[in-house]
Amino acid sequence: MILSLMIGTFSSSLPILLSTLGRIFFLMIFSTISGTQEMTRGLISANDWAMILGVGMRVRK
Structure with a gap:
């Protein structure tokens, strides 16, 4: 009974999970593509480019 309830709940929330x-x-993907386009146009500095790819770390001054 409990297992069937859990499976029913999971199957009803699966489309929402996949959508999210x-x-x-x-x-x-869109933010990476957008950042790539701006980088090739020279609108983003090298530090910001590292942030877009996730290899940099922003430090507050």
Whole structure:
């Protein structure tokens, strides 16, 4: 009984979970593509480019 309830709850929330993950991946890919385009136009500094790729760390001055 409890197992069937858990499976029913999971199957009903699965589309929402997939939609949320899809939205997150879309935003990650879109922001990387947008950053690449701006970098090739010279609108982003090398430090910001590192932040877009996730290899840099922003430090407050």
